[in-house]
Amino acid sequence: MHIRFFKYQGTGNDFIIIDNRELTFPKTTELIQNMCHRKFGIGADGLILLENDEEVHFKMVYYNSDGRESTMCGNGGRCVAAFAKFIGIVDKRAVFRAVDGIHSAWIIDDVVSLELLDTSLPVKKEPGYYIDTGSPHLVIFKNDLDTIDVNLEGRKWRFDNTFENQGGVNVNFCSEPRGNTIYVRTYERGVESETLSCGTGVTAAALVTSYLYGINDSISVNTPGGDLSISFKRNSDKFEKISLTGQAKFVFEGKYWLS
Numbered sequence: 001m002h003i004r005f006f007k008y009q010g011t012g013n014d015f016i017i018i019d020n021r022e023l024t025f026p027k028t029t030e031l032i033q034n035m036c037h038r039k040f041g042i043g044a045d046g047l048i049l050l051e052n053d054e055e056v057h058f059k060m061v062y063y064n065s066d067g068r069e070s071t072m073c074g075n076g077g078r079c080v081a082a083f084a085k086f087i088g089i090v091d092k093r094a095v096f097r098a099v100d101g102i103h104s105a106w107i108i109d110d111v112v113s114l115e116l117l118d119t120s121l122p123v124k125k126e127p128g129y130y131i132d133t134g135s136p137h138l139v140i141f142k143n144d145l146d147t148i149d150v151n152l153e154g155r156k157w158r159f160d161n162t163f164e165n166q167g168g169v170n171v172n173f174c175s176e177p178r179g180n181t182i183y184v185r186t187y188e189r190g191v192e193s194e195t196l197s198c199g200t201g202v203t204a205a206a207l208v209t210s211y212l213y214g215i216n217d218s219i220s221v222n223t224p225g226g227d228l229s230i231s232f233k234r235n236s237d238k239f240e241k242i243s244l245t246g247q248a249k250f251v252f253e254g255k256y257w258l259s
């Protein structure tokens with residue numbers, strides 16, 4: 001017995017994507033952990049199931065590599081939209097249901113723009129700012145981004161009991177802006193290590209930067225996995241019309257054998 005899978009990466013954040021419209025995938029923590037394992041499995045930051053939906057093109061179910069279902073994944077949303085086009089259930093525009101609500105995405109070649117839901121303004125939480133962009137994020141401004149140990153520094157805050165109600169937090173280290181460009185490195189909850197980029201994380205960093213530095217249009221974000229851009233509208237009490245744009249690429253397909 002095997003499971004057919006498709007491997008995608010969105011600016012280096014990589015995912016196993018499975019067409020689960022027949023609802024045959026065995027949704028167990030152990031199987032998902034094993035499939036995401038970098039040595040004993042396929043290897044990925046997360047696993048995404050595409051399933052049928054009564055009202056929109058499809059439903060996205062997201063699991064971190066720890067095997068547990070999690071909150072919204074921005075890069076994963078961009079990749080599953082690209083996959084939906086690849087299998088022919090959408091053309092240029094995808095509308096899909098995720099854990100936090102309905103999202104639209106536009107697919108043009110290997111660039112995908114994903115609409116994220118509106119969110120309230122950031123809240124000061126030492127040593128940075130907290131904001132939820134579909135997943136919970138702490139944004140910490142630092143100058144020595146190239147030399148910090150993201151795993152060591154990230155773990156200090158990922159489990160901090162300030163964020164107990166949110167089930168912990170993702171930790172984003174962000175440079176001061178140069179013009180409207182920032183550099184971000186992220187420690188990801190549920191992957192429990194630095195990832196090459198984090199979609200909801202770079203969005204969080206961009207919105208906190210807008211809030212603190214008064215940058216009102218789009219913000220470009222460099223990450224170790226590539227470049228992303230975030231556009232948004234800021235008003236007195238929230239951010240809206242948030243869009244995350246970047247590459248989302250098919251890498252390979254295969255069969256995972258269930259031992």
Ligand SMILES: N[C@H](CCC[C@H](N)C(=O)O)C(=O)O
Pocket residue numbers: 013046064070071072073074075076135136170188189190191197198199200201
């Ligand atoms: N690890 C995150 C979810 C995935 C976020 C990231 N992969 C993204 O692109 O948004 C969490 O559990 O909060």
